[in-house]
Every structure is written in structure tokens, then in C-alpha cells.
Amino acid sequence: xxxxxxxxxxxxxxxxxxxxxxxxxxxxxxxxxxxxxxxxxxxxxxxxxxxxxxxxxxxxxxxxxxxxxxxxxxxxxxxxxxxxxxxxxxxxxxxxxxxxxxxxxxxxxxxxxxxxxxxxxxxxxxxxxxxxxxxxxxxxxxxxxxxxxxxxxxxxxxxxxxxxxxxxxxxxxxxxxxxxxxxxxxxxxxxxxxxxxxxxxxxxxxxxxxxxxxxxxxxxxxxxxxxxxxxxxxxxxxxxxxxxxxxxxxxxxxxxxxxxxxxxxxxxxxxxxxxxxxxxxxxxxxxxxxxxxxxxxxxxxxxxxxxxxxxxxxxxxxxxxxxxxxxxxxxxxxxxxxxxxxxxxxxxxxxxxx
Amino acid sequence: xxxxxxxxxxxxxxxxxxxxxxxxxxxxxxxxxxxxxxxxxxxxxxxxxxxxxxxxxxxxxxxxxxxxxxxxxxxxxxxxxxxxxxxxxxxxxxxxxxxxxxxxxxxxxxxxxxxxxxxxxxxxxxxxxxxxxxxxxxxxxxxxxxxxxxxxxxxxxxxxxxxxxxxxxxxxxxxxxxxxxxxxxxxxxxxxxxxxxxxxxxxxxxxxxxxxxxxxxxxxxxxxxxxxxxxxxxxxxxxxxxxxxxxxxxxxxxxxxxxxxxxxxxxxxxxxxxxxxxxxxxxxxxxxxxxxxxxxxxxxxxxxxxxxxxxxxxxxxxxxxxxxxxxxxxxxxxxxxxxxxxxxxxxxxxxxxxxxxxxxxxxxxxxxxxxxxxxxxxxxxxxxxxxxxxxxxxx
Numbered sequence: 001x002x003x004x005x006x007x008x009x010x011x012x013x014x015x016x017x018x019x020x021x022x023x024x025x026x027x028x029x030x031x032x033x034x035x036x037x038x039x040x041x042x043x044x045x046x047x048x049x050x051x052x053x054x055x056x057x058x059x060x061x062x063x064x065x066x067x068x069x070x071x072x073x074x075x076x077x078x079x080x081x082x083x084x085x086x087x088x089x090x091x092x093x094x095x096x097x098x099x100x101x102x103x104x105x106x107x108x109x110x111x112x113x114x115x116x117x118x119x120x121x122x123x124x125x126x127x128x129x130x131x132x133x134x135x136x137x138x139x140x141x142x143x144x145x146x147x148x149x150x151x152x153x154x155x156x157x158x159x160x161x162x163x164x165x166x167x168x169x170x171x172x173x174x175x176x177x178x179x180x181x182x183x184x185x186x187x188x189x190x191x192x193x194x195x196x197x198x199x200x201x202x203x204x205x206x207x208x209x210x211x212x213x214x215x216x217x218x219x220x221x222x223x224x225x226x227x228x229x230x231x232x233x234x235x236x237x238x239x240x241x242x243x244x245x246x247x248x249x250x251x252x253x254x255x256x257x258x259x260x261x262x263x264x265x266x267x268x269x270x271x272x273x274x275x276x277x278x279x280x281x282x283x284x285x286x287x288x289x290x291x292x293x294x295x296x297x298x299x300x301x302x303x304x305x306x307x308x309x310x311x312x313x314x315x316x317x318x319x320x321x322x323x324x325x326x327x328x329x330x331x332x333x334x335x336x337x338x339x340x341x342x343x344x345x346x347x348x349x350x351x352x353x354x
Numbered sequence: 355x356x357x358x359x360x361x362x363x364x365x366x367x368x369x370x371x372x373x374x375x376x377x378x379x380x381x382x383x384x385x386x387x388x389x390x391x392x393x394x395x396x397x398x399x400x401x402x403x404x405x406x407x408x409x410x411x412x413x414x415x416x417x418x419x420x421x422x423x424x425x426x427x428x429x430x431x432x433x434x435x436x437x438x439x440x441x442x443x444x445x446x447x448x449x450x451x452x453x454x455x456x457x458x459x460x461x462x463x464x465x466x467x468x469x470x471x472x473x474x475x476x477x478x479x480x481x482x483x484x485x486x487x488x489x490x491x492x493x494x495x496x497x498x499x500x501x502x503x504x505x506x507x508x509x510x511x512x513x514x515x516x517x518x519x520x521x522x523x524x525x526x527x528x529x530x531x532x533x534x535x536x537x538x539x540x541x542x543x544x545x546x547x548x549x550x551x552x553x554x555x556x557x558x559x560x561x562x563x564x565x566x567x568x569x570x571x572x573x574x575x576x577x578x579x580x581x582x583x584x585x586x587x588x589x590x591x592x593x594x595x596x597x598x599x600x601x602x603x604x605x606x607x608x609x610x611x612x613x614x615x616x617x618x619x620x621x622x623x624x625x626x627x628x629x630x631x632x633x634x635x636x637x638x639x640x641x642x643x644x645x646x647x648x649x650x651x652x653x654x655x656x657x658x659x660x661x662x663x664x665x666x667x668x669x670x671x672x673x674x675x676x677x678x679x680x681x682x683x684x685x686x687x688x689x690x691x692x693x694x695x696x697x698x699x700x701x702x703x704x705x706x707x708x709x710x711x712x713x714x715x716x717x718x719x720x721x722x723x724x725x726x727x728x729x730x731x732x733x734x735x736x737x738x739x740x741x742x743x744x745x746x747x748x749x
Contacts, residue, residue: 089579123618124513124514124617124618125513125617140546140580140581141580143580145581145582145583145584146583147583150550151549151550151551151587152547152548152549152550153547153548153549153583153584153587154545154546154547154584155545155546155548155581155583155584156543156544156545156546157529157543157544157545157546158541158542158543158544159541159542159544160540160541160542161540161541162540187478188529188631188634189478190476190478190486191486191489191529191530191532192529192532192534192544193478193480193481193482193484193532193534194482194534194535194536194542194544195534195542195543195544196478197478197479197482198540198542200478220634220635221634221635221637221638221666221667222638222668224613224635224638224639224642225638225639225641225642225646225647225666226642227639227642228616228617228639228642228643229642229646242577242631245577245609245610246609246610246613246632246635247613248610249610249611249613249614250610250613250614250616250617250639252614253613253614253615253616253617253618254617257614257618258614
């Protein structure tokens with residue numbers, strides 16, 4: 001079981017008692033209960049984390065633009081590290097989704113999803129060990145659409161040199177720091193010659209500076225075809241926004257779904273927000289049935305990002321052991337235990353490990 | 355062929371044949387009569403494909419990579435089975451910049467109405483003025499529906515069993531519009547076009563196919579939560595068409611959730627309809643789930659023309675001319691071609707032989723994990739055809 005992320009840690013605020021501050025955004029639906037599960041586990045593991053809980057609900061700032069509450073922004077800017085639960089996306093609320101707001105506020109340009117098969121949670125795919133790095137700010141999700149004439153709609157996909165270079169650099173840095181052997185750029189330049197062509201060119205340029213890492217290019221359809229037949233052939237994948245969205249969810253499906261997949265968003269200025277990518281599950285909210293694994297593994301990813309590998313490994317081992325044991329599993333993992341029982345089991349294992 | 359062209363053809367040939375071959379004249383008269391009658395009634399009757407001397411002419415575009423050798427195997431098999439099809443071979447050289455080759459191919463397809471093609475390579479390092487030849491063919495001939503039927507085949511070991519998904523993909527617009535520009539250096543815009551006409555057309559095609567094949571459920575795949583106007587329009591058109599087919603359940607699913615569901619529980623899907631790029635992703639995922647690119651045939655249908663090829667459109671450059679390619683996909687595509695030409699007896703005979711060969715594990719080619727060669731597979735298919743004997747009574 002390798003490390004998830006160990007990026008160069010910049011300017012982490014260290015408090016007295018060596019505690020590091022992390023902004024915690026519990027979220028909606030099952031968010032609060034899984035956040036408290038994670039906090040409890042961290043407490044048992046005696047991890048030096050001081051949680052600062054903040055709420056993000058869109059408010060209208062001066063000038064009529066929607067923004068996140070200023071105290072949340074302030075907390076994030078100071079601590080630089082965030083852990084986020086699922087946020088509900090309101091329909092027709094007049095403001096864009098909260099995830100989008102957060103992304104824009106902190107310029108979260110890279111979405112990193114390591115997909116590693118969880119031993120003990122059987123899926124048809126074993127030995128999956130790959131990382132998808134997705135450009136998160138532009139591409140097909142630029143949100144620029146027009147109705148040209150009635151019945152003809154045009155959506156614009158934006159690819160820029162800067163964003164492509166930035167994501168490629170991040171991908172190669174990540175590969176180097178995590179002892180990964182190869183980076184594959186996923187594209188469709190045979191059809192979208194200029195846009196994906198630009199993306200590819202930037203990736204090739206950056207690859208020149210990282211000769212120790214193998215760089216390959218592959219068409220999106222070939223990647224999909226090969227991914228479902230033999231996912232072990234892939235290592236680090238870097239791609240624009242839409243392909244990244246589809247492929248990262250495809251890979252999450254390979255290891256067992258969004259309920260067990262960690263995810264991290266890296267921003268400019270050293271900001272990093274780790275999150276669980278599943279939904280708010282309003283139907284089971286407050287019933288102590290939720291599975292905290294995704295948020296927990298994201299928190300482990302966060303610990304590694306901060307350089308606290310020992311704590312990260314300890315918590316991850318405890319979590320995987322609980323799942324492998326199959327005695328206390330939540331409903332989505334195939335058992336019928338409660339969230340609190342699952343959490344308690346992990347805590348017990350952590351105490352045993354000490 | 356369209357009703358119009360058949361009428362004109364039969365009108366032209368009637369005086370020539372009326373003295374010598376009363377049979378053919380009556381055949382033409384039947385067709386002519388039926389066609390003209392239906393012009394008045396405005397039904398959707400399509401006359402059978404035209405034949406000259408009892409034989410069909412089909413354009414064959416060998417393409418690159420494994421295309422030429424597979425095309426040869428198709429011709430070999432057809433010759434062996436005495437299929438009344440003649441192939442007009444049109445080569446398209448992908449290395450030259452001029453578009454004459456592909457225009458010749460398009461002309462040939464317009465002439466014959468049907469084609470079988472291998473994939474033509476696109477060098478993506480060339481400037482944007484060099485368009486993808488395959489895309490050019492599809493858009494010029496307006497082959498608006500790409501149909502791929504992914505089924506689990508007996509004898510092929512895969513992680514998931516009992517998959518039976520039909521994928522209908524819009525083939526001419528969407529992200530493949532090839533409209534790109536660089537207004538500011540370093541900033542490229544690529545336009546994705548979704549139109550109401552084409553969305554309605556593909557949705558209509560999907561539901562008609564679902565009804566004809568007895569499919570119970572149609573799923574539209576989209577990303578309308580992000581691309582609200584574009585995919586929103588597509589979804590609206592699907593809903594509009596769905597209201598006219600009350601016996602078929604219609605639902606929709608976001609593309610990233612779709613891929614996740616496909617790798618965990620693909621049996622839940624029946625027929626799926628979607629715009630161009632998502633179709634590319636989903637069809638490749640499904641092809642991978644049932645055993646790989648060597649097994650699934652694909653068909654591109656337009657109002658007037660049909661072009662058949664392998665489902666995942668791979669050139670297979672790395673395995674070209676090594677006698678290791680899996681011919682199943684191309685041969686099954688040729689069976690789809692025979693069905694389109696209404697030579698159903700030949701189609702079933704060859705399809706039965708292919709499926710019995712695929713279930714033989716010792717003949718599996720490298721992509722299925724075996725060590726068989728292409729020629730062995732084709733030979734086995736021919737033996738299977740021979741042993742079942744000629745089943746066709748039609749000429």
C-alpha cells in the first residue's frame with residue numbers, strides 16, 4: 001500500500017503543541033455524521049490536527065457576485081488545508097454550485113483521484129493502482145454556451161496554454177514525488193486537433209524536463225477500452241476536464257464506487273482541499289447508516305500531503321483491516337452495521353496498533 | 355436505395371429488359387409499383403437494395419493497419435459461401451494531404467449505397483487543415499446513427515456476464531464538429547454544436563429501433579447538469595420523442611455515473627442513446643466489457659447510405675500483417691451488411707458459423723488470450739459453413 005500524496009508541503013501553519021490547523025467543512029446530508037466519525041478516529045489516533053469547522057453556503061457579496069462566507073475563506077487562507085464533506089447542489093437557487101464556487105475561489109486547478117483496489121472489498125477488478133489527474137478549471141466545463149438560432153446550441157470548450165502547462169507540471173511532479181513510473185496524456189487530438197493538440201504539446205514540453213518518467217499519449221477511447229479489460233497497465237493519467245470527469249468516475253467504479261474513493265483538489269498558492277466525492281444521500285442522513293470510508297481515505301490523503309505519513313498509514317491500515325474483516329460493515333459495503341459501530345471498530349484497531 | 359432512385363432506374367431499364375427477361379421486368383414492376391404507390395401513401399416502405407444481374411455491388415475501403423487483411427478475409431469468405439456480392443475496392447491513402455481519395459470513396463458509396471470499411475488512420479500531429487478522413491466520410495454522407503450491439507458471447511471469458519446493450523450514438527455533430535479557432539495566442543476554443551433537428555432525428559431512430567427489436571428501456575446519456583443548454587436540448591428532444599412510445603421506459607443518466615454503473619453492473623442497461631463524444635466513451639467501455647475490440651461490429655446508418663465497420667474503429671497498426679488480428683468484428687460487420695442488403699439467409703448462415711468458432715477457445719486470437727491466427731479462424735468459419743450446408747434458397 002503506497003503513499004497517496006506527498007507533495008511538497010508549503011507553509012503549513014503550525015500551532016503551539018505542534019498541532020496543525022485544518023478547515024473542516026462538514027457539508028450537507030450525511031456530511032456532518034461522517035465528519036464527526038473522521039474527527040473521532042483522528043482523536044483516537046492522536047493525530048496533531050486542530051479542526052476549524054466552517055460552513056459554506058453561498059452569500060451575495062458586494063457587487064452582486066456570489067461568494068463563500070468570508071470567515072470560511074479566511075480560515076482556508078490561513079490553514080491552507082481543507083477537508084470537505086458532500087455539498088448539495090441546489091437546483092434553480094440562482095447561484096452556482098458550491099463546489100464550483102470553492103473551485104473558483106481557491107483556483108483549485110488539479111483534481112487528483114488515486115484509485116487503488118481495496119483489499120477486502122471485492123470488485124471484478126483486482127490490482128487496480130492508478131491515479132487520475134484532471135484539469136479542473138477549463139475545458140468543456142467552462143460554462144460558456146449560446147443559443148445561436150432557435151434549435152442550435154453551441155458549447156465552447158476552452159483550452160489554454162497556461163492551464164495545460166500547469167496541470168502537466170503538477171502531474172509530473174506528483175509522479176516524481178510518489179515514485180510513479182509513467183504519465184499518460186489522454187486526448188482526442190485526431191478529432192479536436194487544435195484544442196487537444198495544444199494540451200498534448202504542453203504535456204510533451206513538460207515531459208522534456210522529467211526524463212526519468214516515461215511519457216505516453218493515448219486516445220480517450222483506447223484508454224476506456226483498455227481500462228475495462230486490463231486496468232493494471234495504467235499508472236498516472238493526466239487529461240482535460242471532461243475526459244477527467246468520465247475517467248475518474250470510471251476508475252472509481254473499478255475499485256468499488258464513490259463511497260470508497262478519496263479525492264484531493266490542489267490549488268494555486270499551496271491550497272489543498274480533500275473531499276469525499278459521493279453525494280449527500282439525503283435519504284439516509286441522520287440515521288447513522290452512512291459509510292465514512294471515502295471521507296476517511298481523503299483525510300488520510302491529506303495527512304500524507306502534510307507529511308504526517310505515520311498517522312496516515314496507521315489510520316489507513318485500521319480502516320482496511322476493518323473492511324477486510326467483514327464483521328462490521330455498513331450497508332453499502334455489504335454489511336448491516338451502523339456508522340458508529342464501523343467507526344468504533346476502526347478506533348479499536350488504532351488503539352491496538354499503538 | 356431511395357424510392358426515387360429505384361423508380362428512375364427501373365424506368366430506364368424497363369425497355370431494355372422487357373423483351374429478354376420478363377422475370378426481371380416483373381420484379382422491377384413490382385418494385386416500381388410498390389414505390390410509386392407508396393409515394394402517394396407516404397409510408398416508410400424502403401424498396402429492397404438494387405441488384406444488377408442478381409448481384410449487389412458494395413464499396414470496400416480497406417483503410418490502414420489490419421483493415422486490408424480483414425477486407426481480404428471478408429472477400430474470401432463471401433466467395434466461398436457464394437454470396438452474391440461484388441466488392442468495388444476504393445483505396446484511401448491517409449498520408450497524402452489531398453482529399454481526392456476520400457472524395458472518390460464517398461462517390462463510390464453514393465453510387466453503391468452500401469460500404470464496408472476499415473479504419474483510416476489520422477495523424478494527429480498534422481495541422482487542423484487535415485481533417486479526419488473517417489469523420490469526413492460520416493458527415494458528408496450524413497450517416498447520423500452509429501449502432502453498436504454489445505453482447506456477451508459464449509466461450510469468451512469476461513468479468514461480467516449476460517451483457518446485452520445496444521448503443522445508438524449521434525454520429526455527425528456534437529464535439530466532432532471540427533470547429534476550432536485560436537482567437538488569442540495560447541487560448542483555443544473548440545465548439546460543440548447540438549441541434550434540435552439532429553437530436554430529434556437520433557432520438558427517433560433510437561426509439562424506432564427499440565420498438566423494432568423489442569427493447570423495453572431506453573436510457574439517454576448526457577451531462578446536462580454542466581452543459582445545461584447543449585445537453586439540455588438533447589435531453590429535451592429525447593423526452594419529446596419518448597412521449598410517442600408509451601410502451602418503452604425512458605430514463606436518463608449522467609455520463610460519469612453511466613461509466614461507473616457500466617463497470618459494476620452492466621446488466622442494467624438495455625438501449626442507450628447519446629451524443630457523439632459520450633457515445634465514443636460508452637461504446638468503447640461496453641466493447642471492452644464483452645471481450646474487446648476484436649469482437650464487436652459497428653454500423654453507421656444514414657437516410658440513404660449505410661457503412662459497416664468494426665465497432666471500436668481501431669486501425670490496429672501494431673498488429674498489422676502479422677496474421678494475429680481477430681477477424682470476428684469485421685466478419686460480423688459483413689453479416690450486418692448482408693442483413694441490410696436483405697440477404698438474411700446468407701447472413702444467418704455466416705453469423706452462426708462465426709459464433710460457433712468464437713466459442714472454441716483453442717482458436718482464440720491474441721486479443722482473447724489465445725494463440726490462434728487469423729487464417730485459422732477464417733478457415734474454421736469456412737469449415738463450419740460447409741458442414742451446415744447451404745441453407746439459402748433465395749437468389
